[in-house]
Amino acid sequence: MGPLGSGLEWTGCSSWLGRTSLHRHWLTVCLVLLSCVVRVGWTTSLEEKRFYAERHKNAVLMAGFHGYQKKVKNVQWKRGNNSVLFYDSGTKMFGQYANRARYDFDNNTLILENVTGEDVGLYEVSLVTENATLVKMVLYLEVIAALSEPRISISFGNSSWAGLNMTCEVSGGKDLSYWWLKDGQPLPQDGRHSVREGNWSLQISNLTHRDCTNYSCVVANRLRSREAHALVTAANISLCEPMRDVQSQPLRNRDLLSLCAGLLCVVGMCLVIYCVRRHGQVVS
Structure with a gap:
């Protein structure tokens, strides 16, 4: 084969090698990403929930497990940068929450006692499952004033x-x-x-x-x-x-008319009797 044919063969071979190298590069990237997923797990974020509590009463923040309860390895609650609790076969409370908070793992519920305006805000709940899946939930607590007697x-x-x-x-x-x-x-x-x-x-x-x-x-x-x-x-x-009294007024009028009619009858009878006797005396 002449020089032209050799050049075409070399060009085709170089193109094939280039495509092969590109495929290998993308394959390497995919393997790295897959290893990260296997090692770190998936992250799932759920929509925010809002809770309300009366000032100086207890606040009940129920996060739940959303189907992950049997697979949960540990649970962490945070408010901003401050840790509230960590659960891993046992509950550990942090800071002020050690004296005024209770945690129920069965339904992943945090109970805050005697809440004030300082407790208002976002609470972040993180669940880590056995297969390294991270589930994040955000809860917002609003503390409202007691309702007075209207x-x-x-x-x-x-x-x-x-x-x-x-x-x-x-x-x-x-x-x-x-x-x-x-x-x-x-x-x-x-x-x-x-x-x-x-x-x-x-x-x-x-x-x-x-x-x-x-x-x-x-x-x-x-x-x-x-x-x-x-x-x-x-x-x-x-x-x-x-x-x-509108409906009772006609009854009073009728009673008055009846009374007047009765008096007139009595007076009339008296006049009749008087006239009869007077006439008898004149005849005799």
């Missing part, structure tokens, strides 16, 4: 048409929910009952005697609810007593 204040307009206003007042807490009950039932949808100002104010217009009754305000946060009651009577508004 109180209902009542104000009235200048007339029954102007109506009455009831305001539900409560101190402490945030992100509160309000709703009202009338005689233990939801408010009537009659256009006269309306709520405003985030539902903590109730207004009733065009008052009738049926509005002289019991009202309840229910206040709730993320942990509990409390309620207050107010009774609208004649002691609150003068309109209530006459309204409640």
